[in-house]
Amino acid sequence: MNTSPITTSVFDLFKVGPGPSSSHTIGPMKAAFDFLQRLQQLPEAIQQKATAIGIYLYGSLSATGKGHGTDRAIVAGLLGWQPETTDPEELLALLKDPAINYPIQVGSRSIDINNNSLHFERKRYESPYANTMVLKLEANGEILAEEEYYSIGGGFVIRKGEPEAGPVSVDLPYPYRTMKELRSHLTASKLPLEDVLIANEMALTGRSRKEINLRIDQILDFMHKAVKRGLRHKGILPGSIRLHRKAPVLYKQACGLSQSSDSFLIFLNAYCLAASEENAAGGIVVTAPTSGASGVIPGLTFLAKKHFHYDKETLRKGMLAAAAVGFLVKHNASISGAEMGCMGEIGTAAAMGAAFLTYCAGKPIDAVESAAEICIEHHLGMTCDPIGGYVQIPCIERNAMGAVKAYNAFLLATAGTPAHQKISLDAVIKVMKATGRDMSTKYKETSEAGLALSATEC
Ligand code: SF4
Structure with missing residues (x-):
């Protein structure tokens, strides 16, 4: 550990x-x-x-x-x-x-x-x-x-020679390594999650609360610009696969089906694909937690802003809850496809997205933890085998699938009593690490197996 x-x-x-x-x-x-x-x-x-x-x-x-x-x-x-x-x-x-x-x-x-x-x-x-x-x-x-x-x-x-953990000399007001430790700070301080995370961020970066809030707004803005560009841009993505962009098609379809029960999902798919297709085209995106997985959180936050009409304050709180989950995975397992397969990228992004949705909805930390745990649990073992080494197949659709799983994890975690959830977030992150360690290198961003071998059929 x-x-x-x-x-x-x-x-x-x-x-x-x-x-x-x-x-x-x-x-x-x-x-x-x-x-x-x-x-x-x-x-x-x-x-x-x-x-x-x-x-x-x-x-x-x-x-x-x-x-x-x-x-x-x-x-x-x-x-x-x-x-x-x-x-x-x-x-x-x-x-x-x-x-x-x-x-x-x-x-x-x-x-x-x-x-x-x-x-x-x-x-x-x-x-x-x-x-x-x-x-x-x-x-x-x-x-x-x-x-x-x-x-x-x-x-x-x-x-080489530098520690992975970063500036170890920083005196954090709320030091934690695990969800359990983070939760004990919340209980002892009686502060909401965002206050604990912002206090640590201030100590780490020297930024004021106002500067941190402003930067979160800017980050959301970069994410949503990628979504909007991707909804407009048509054509074929770079690379030998010659994959057609699909986000504008889905968006048009969703707009025409606004009275249908499917439209909510099609909108979410369109937003996630839009940011992911921009990423595949080499456009400017935001790592969340990686570029390959940079469609999940932008898609969900765009949905939260545009369809749920969450205000800036709520979106910022949700982004901090998402960040806390990303930190825990990065610290105790890995967010790298080359180390963990895709469960480290899309699995983590989905867990972050589930935490975002749950915290934005005003649910307690038990539910936030549960939602993140459910997401990781149902991404365990997911391999990384991008065709031709391009971040396109399966990556682009996988972002939409990750966001849908995040939404469902939010629904599952907020029904009933979250404290009855049997697996903790810390436990599932440990399982993720062990699974990643046991996974063959062929399935860890090398394009040597799995879908990557079906390239000739594309
Ligand atoms: S399949 Fe690999 S490259 Fe594609 S999103 Fe997943 S981890 Fe990233």
């Missing part, structure tokens, strides 16, 4: 950046940006000697990195681009023309990189994480500087 308290910020969980994959796009971009900063600190004599930058990708990054745009993301990071401010069109254009070299500035020295700088290694690399990348500054074969990074899901990156 991870013995340190949770020190993840709400805004590290909900990160703005280009699709299609937080672990394969946002994470590598951040790692490359970090490497670039470190190169600037090297003595000038070493910088002047450098002739090349070598980028080596292993594990799932190597297996599905091409389809996920890992190569472009790394070049972008080395060019000094940051996920939130990246122009998706410019990102998609990188490396398209093999004749183009990209000059990387290392001190006063300019070093060209291109497709040949990237090495998708098939051999196994001894590393504690599935997504490993090694970046090297080289001089005619001699290594001048080298860093090893692990992309652990949701756009989180660890540099």
Whole structure:
């Protein structure tokens, strides 16, 4: 068990950046940006000697990195681009023309990189994480500087030698590692969940309550912009599958069926598909908790705003409840498809969505926990086997299915007595971790089995 308290910020969980994959796009971009900063600190004599930058990708990054745009993301990071401010069109254009070299500035020295700088290694690399990348500054074969990074899901990156838990020295007012510990803070302090989470967030980030609320509103705005773009954009998604976008079709259908009992579900499907299709197209999305799963929470929050007419305050509270569930999974299992299969991505997103719906509806913490638990319970063992390495099949529809499960988990958890639920959230997260550990690597974002093998039929 991870013995340190949770020190993840709400805004590290909900990160703005280009699709299609937080672990394969946002994470590598951040790692490359970090490497670039470190190169600037090297003595000038070493910088002047450098002739090349070598980028080596292993594990799932190597297996599905091409389809996920890992190569472009790394070049972008080395060019000094940051996920939130990246122009998706410019990102998609990188490396398209093999004749183009990209000059990387290392001190006063300019070093060209291109497709040949990237090495998708098939051999196994001894590393504690599935997504490993090694970046090297080289001089005619001699290594001048080298860093090893692990992309652990949701756009989180660890540099070799650094602790995973983040800033351990932070003095949190309500430290917790588990749902049980979080609940004891709620009982002892008599504070609502959002106050406990905001107090911790203030200690972690130095932001005021007002700034935190404002940023949550901005995050929701980014999510809902992705939904709205996806409802408008028609056509075929990038990549060899040639998958047609479906969100506008569903939206039109739902609008025409507004008196039908099906319309509510079709609207929800349309919203989730819209954000997911934007993600697949490399558009700007919000990790929730990952980019692959970035359709579930936007779909549900858009529904809550547009159909249930929840006010800003209610939506913010729901987002914090969702974040708490994401933190617990990230801390005690993993939100990475490469570690847990899809139960770590869509399973977590659905559990977060169930907590969002339940807390927005004003239900007690027992019910919030129950709803999240039910969702994870019914995603256990879900594999990750994206066809062609693209975050499209099964990912896009899976976001809609995850949101529907979240809604049903909310209904199940709020009927009867939540305290009668036999399995705790902490217990099911432990089961998720054990299941992920036992799952074959073939089903963990490598596209080596399952649906990925049916690619020829597409
Ligand atoms: S199958 Fe699930 S975990 Fe795998 S890439 Fe798609 S959304 Fe992510």
